[in-house]
Amino acid sequence: MLLLAYRHILVAYWREPVFRYPILVFEGDDWGAGPLEQAQALDALRQILKSHRDQSGHYSVMTLGVILSIADTEAMRADKEAEYIRLSLDHARFEPVLAAMRAGINEGVFTLQLHGMEHYWPPAVMAAARIDAQVAAWLIKIGIAHSEELPSRLQSRWIDAVSLPSQPLPEAEIYAAVVEEVKVYMQIFGAKPVIAVPTTFVWNNVVERAWASQGVSCVITPGTRFESRDGQGRPQGDGKLILNGERGESGVMYLVRDKYFEPKLGHRAEKGLDALALQTECGRPTLLETHRFNFLGDPAQSKAALAELNRLLVEARAHYSKLRFLSTHDIAEAIVSQDTSLITIVPRVRLHAWLARISKVSRFWKLARLTGLVVPLWLLRKWAA
Numbered sequence: 108m109l110l111l112a113y114r115h116i117l118v119a120y121w122r123e124p125v126f127r128y129p130i131l132v133f134e135g136d137d138w139g140a141g142p143l144e145q146a147q148a149l150d151a152l153r154q155i156l157k158s159h160r161d162q163s164g165h166y167s168v169m170t171l172g173v174i175l176s177i178a179d180t181e182a183m184r185a186d187k188e189a190e191y192i193r194l195s196l197d198h199a200r201f202e203p204v205l206a207a208m209r210a211g212i213n214e215g216v217f218t219l220q221l222h223g224m225e226h227y228w229p230p231a232v233m234a235a236a237r238i239d240a241q242v243a244a245w246l247i248k249i250g251i252a253h254s255e256e257l258p259s260r261l262q263s264r265w266i267d268a269v270s271l272p273s274q275p276l277p278e279a280e281i282y283a284a285v286v287e288e289v290k291v292y293m294q295i296f297g298a299k300p301v302i303a304v305p306t307t308f309v310w311n312n313v314v315e316r317a318w319a320s321q322g323v324s325c326v327i328t329p330g331t332r333f334e335s336r337d338g339q340g341r342p343q344g345d346g347k348l349i350l351n352g353e354r355g356e357s358g359v360m361y362l363v364r365d366k367y368f369e370p371k372l373g374h375r376a377e378k379g380l381d382a383l384a385l386q387t388e389c390g391r392p393t394l395l396e397t398h399r400f401n402f403l404g405d406p407a408q409s410k411a412a413l414a415e416l417n418r419l420l421v422e423a424r425a426h427y428s429k430l431r432f433l434s435t436h437d438i439a440e441a442i443v444s445q446d447t448s449l450i451t452i453v454p455r456v457r458l459h460a461w462l463a464r465i466s467k468v469s470r471f472w473k474l475a476r477l478t479g480l481v482v483p484l485w486l487l488r489k490w491a492a
């Protein structure tokens with residue numbers, strides 16, 4: 108009865124690809140149009156990532172979720188029309204940031220992912236500014252604006268969160284915005300984005316279809332999809348579980364990034380190492396979410412964050428001789444091409460990962476204990492080990 112009740116999740120966990128090696132990649136969001144001190148932070152990250160190689164000689168990798176523009180607060184201060192004016196990443200002011208990104212890309216320690224034209228929906232921010240003095244001040248602040256300083260609900264690009272609960276955006280506007288962001292990404296980086304990371308993980312099928320129509324083939328998820336913000340501003344979705352390799356209606360493939368390494372929030376190297384141990388046991392790659400804010404601002408804190416990142420890499424290499432540093436793009440490609448050099452098809456190994464996966468579904472596992480189902484599962488695990 109218990110197996111029957113949980114059959115969907117049990118089958119889905121069985122179908123999810125099982126990776127043969129421990130895989131570690133840092134997923135860094137919010138880089139791009141924004142404070143110029145990002146250039147130094149990216150250089151410092153580059154140096155650390157470059158000082159660690161896996162057994163195949165590959166450097167450790169951080170993906171950069173790129174933001175392509177920010178409000179041009181200087182121009183908006185001078186503008187009597189009070190229209191939204193954007194400052195794109197290819198503006199001469201951002202040259203040091205762009206140069207640092209490119210240096211890391213050329214060295215193979217950074218790979219790019221589309222995070223958004225802006226980290227917000229500009230019409231929503233403009234509308235919010237009319238009723239919220241803080242948002243109004245943000246739009247005309249002196250110096251380059253930080254999107255992190257906007258109210259959290261407004262940092263979701265693909266909804267209208269001027270008031271709560273949020274409202275969906277018109278389909279045609281989403282399409283036009285996606286076409287534009289892909290075009291600008293292409294202008295700046297010379298290639299279309301393949302992977303998209305929705306800001307604050309709020310997006311819907313319309314966004315996905317638009318991305319897919321512009322060549323995006325993979326979307327990073329936190330293991331579910333949020334489509335709106337509720338009355339309290341909390342992200343809301345249907346709660347459906349998303350696993351690595353599953354596909355959306357539009358055909359895009361999903362990857363799961365549900366482990367975090369944010370040193371400024373107090374995360375130590377151990378947190379990343381625990382995630383790596385858990386994901387490896389479950390045959391999953393470890394995508395560690397992090398953000399630029401960890402490496403900007405207070406110099407002592409940024410230095411500590413870098414040191415923690417370095418320690419994580421040192422310990423990971425010491426613990427796992429077979430550790431692989433791949434990019435998220437490599438991971439997606441391996442799943443699409445069913446690359447058996449990275450993904451196992453050996454039933455016994457897959458069974459071992461499946462048992463580890465289902466033992467982490469706490470409600471199922473509690474019931475399995477109560478009903479005695481754990482005994483045959485434990486025997487299976489012994490056999491598969």
Ligand SMILES: [Zn+2]
Binds near residue numbers: 136137222226306307
């Ligand atoms: Zn972000």
